[in-house]
Amino acid sequence: MSVLRIKMRRLPILNRFVADRKSSDQRKRFTRSRAGTFFYVLFLIAFGLFSVLPLIYCVCTSFKPIDELLIFPPKFFVSRPTWANYLALPSLLSNMRIPLSRYIFNSLFITLFTTFLYVMISTAAGFVLSKTKMKINGILITGVQMALLFNAFTLAIPRYLIFSYMGIIDTFWVYILPYCASSMGVFLMKQYIDGAVPEALLEAARIDGAGQFRIFNQLVIPMVKPCMMTLTLFGFQAVWATVPDGTIFNESLKTLPTIMANINAGGIARSGSAMAVTVIMMIPPIFIYIITQSNVLESMNSAGIKE
């Protein structure tokens, strides 16, 4: 045991990862056992590899030429990278009569438009629920909290009925409207405004004669930017990956996830192109995450549900 402990102490690399004990970030608590820290690092590395290896494999495969795709046993990394799989995408889709650019446009348009609406609608509602004392607020807050439990998948069938009554099946609205009704945005925003926007400030603005719209526009929106960034991430991520099940039939209204599934169904010979579409699909959400992540980690703190 003592031998083990000495060995642990000789692993200076551990110290480079673990926070500096003297920094204000870490507090004087109790001595952390080296074995414990070693176990932490080991576990995190194992889980980290499990998480990212499939994604790295996907990127590698998307650059493999055809002979490397068919090699046995398959190799993880690519030895002679090529853009062929990406360049082959438009011709793979040529028998569908809809060009690839149309799907990309649909995906981007729907996702950006929905995310924008979602963030604005949630912020406005979150502000009212947090800072006014209207009678309906109580019921709405409880309703929103309960509705967190039910996502688009579990509500698919009853929503399908509503879509058909509204006559919006086979239109862009089936992508856009349901997500804007997602309770997560209002919930997070209401909680965030509770903590981040002091009542006294709003009162001062009111004394200066500002109306509710002006307060919302000029005071609240700048103060809740971190939470708006968080909603942008969640909105973008969810809408980008949406596959409309049985509500979109017109090929020209479909989005990238649908053609990803189609290409993927083509078997091993097409696996390079399938991975290429997947890589294209991965880039936007990862980009949004990198932009928003510090805001997300700051604002998610207010997400707790008290029972």
Add this chain to the structure above:
Amino acid sequence: MLKNVNEPNRTHSSFRTNLPNYILLAPFVILFMCFTVIPIVSSVVLSFFNFDMINMPSFIAFDNYKRMLVGDKSFLVILKNTIILAVITGPLGFMFAFVLAWFLNEFRPAVRTVLSFMFYAPSLVGNAFFIWQVAFSNDSYGYANSLLLSIGAISEPVQWLKNAEYVMPIVIMVQLWQGMGVSFLANISGLQNINDEMYEAGAIDGIRNRWQELWYITLPSMKSMLMFSSVMQIAAAFSISAIPKTLAGYPSVNNSVDTVVSYLADVGNVKYELGYASAISVLLFAMMFLTRTFVAKLLNKTGK
């Protein structure tokens, strides 16, 4: 102060003073009603009817529920699959989302940022889970097969996704791979915001190791965050359908990984038996709601 002065005015024309508030709230309330409240209420009502969207609904009382629980053999298998998946991936997903965040909390901010990106990446990229289809593909080009073939553990390729025995564990693994989600981010954020003085006070009061600190300080401080994250995990665990549908197809071999949500799409969107689909939805809502109540009770016991 100002409030009191304004009070009589406000009661006088409370609608007019509140008008801006109503306008700000309206878009959400209308959409929330249309796409969440009315769907839930209408499925409760429709579950007592026979309805196919062409003929008028006819009232059949509890026949849909009887058919679901007694008459429909494949539904019982599917219900069992859903419960198994939920019972395994729900708690495990919840634990991983907390434990990983808790481990990460000990590290420098830069390391934390990189590692949290790595863990969150699978949920970030949405539909990319079909990469696993390549890993477990049925021919010898599949990763699992070629690995086992080359070390001589098997002599011919295993039909991973066509074999009822293997397909369930594979779906569970992929679900956990993608299961970090929102609750993981919420946990990281919550842990960073626990007041340091709590830990210092705890150390003075005789807390000696990580486990005591976890049980007596961290978990009680995180209670409301854990409730949020369990709600997210319940929502995810009961709505598993895209992963088994993509990996094993629908229907899968012997219905071995078909779930209630994938069955719903079949009954509702393909066979148009919407009364029956509504009854299944109601059962699903009830299971989720009961689980949530149970978890809330359980979480109130932490730190005691």
